[in-house]
Amino acid sequence: MFTRQKLTSAMKILVVATVVLSIIYTPDKDMKEKAFVILQQKCNVCHRKQNPRMVFTTENMARHARKIKFQVFTLKRMPKGDEITLNETERKILKTWIDERQ
Numbered sequence: 439m440f441t442r443q444k445l446t447s448a449m450k451i452l453v454v455a456t457v458v459l460s461i462i463y464t465p466d467k468d469m470k471e472k473a474f475v476i477l478q479q480k481c482n483v484c485h486r487k488q489n490p491r492m493v494f495t496t497e498n499m500a501r502h503a504r505k506i507k508f509q510v511f512t513l514k515r516m517p518k519g520d521e522i523t524l525n526e527t528e529r530k531i532l533k534t535w536i537d538e539r540q
């Protein structure tokens with residue numbers, strides 16, 4: 439039989455587990471959302487017209503993460519041209535999202 443005390447302990451464990459899990463999983467999700475905003479504003483604006491085969495969505499961005507890293511941080515080819523640039527904060531967010539998910 440469950441005593442009231444045992445039930446209370448079980449509830450406490452459940453609450454703690456929920457909090458811990460949300461702390462573990464929330465930052466990555468936030469980072470993904472932030473990264474997506476950057477991809478929308480600084481990449482898709484152009485890709486939609488000039489590279490329509492690679493328009494980033496929340497579904498495909500993870501799949502393209504390695505390519506994004508290569509083009510933005512290794513080759514420094516993207517964002518293409520001089521008109522659109524990434525500021526320090528945007529670079530940091532993109533980098534953090536890429537590194538966290540690999």
Ligand code: HEC
Nearest residue numbers: 480481484485488489492505506509510516517518519522
């Ligand atoms: C002003 C236009 C423009 C902007 C802005 C731009 N791109 Fe591109 N991107 C292109 C074009 C055009 C291509 C296809 C031709 C090429 O690779 O140069 C391309 C290709 C790519 C590729 C594929 C390259 C390959 O061959 O594997 C990746 C990855 C990429 N872009 C990422 C990005 C990311 C990430 C951003 C934003 C941070 C971005 N691009 C911003 C125009 C742009």
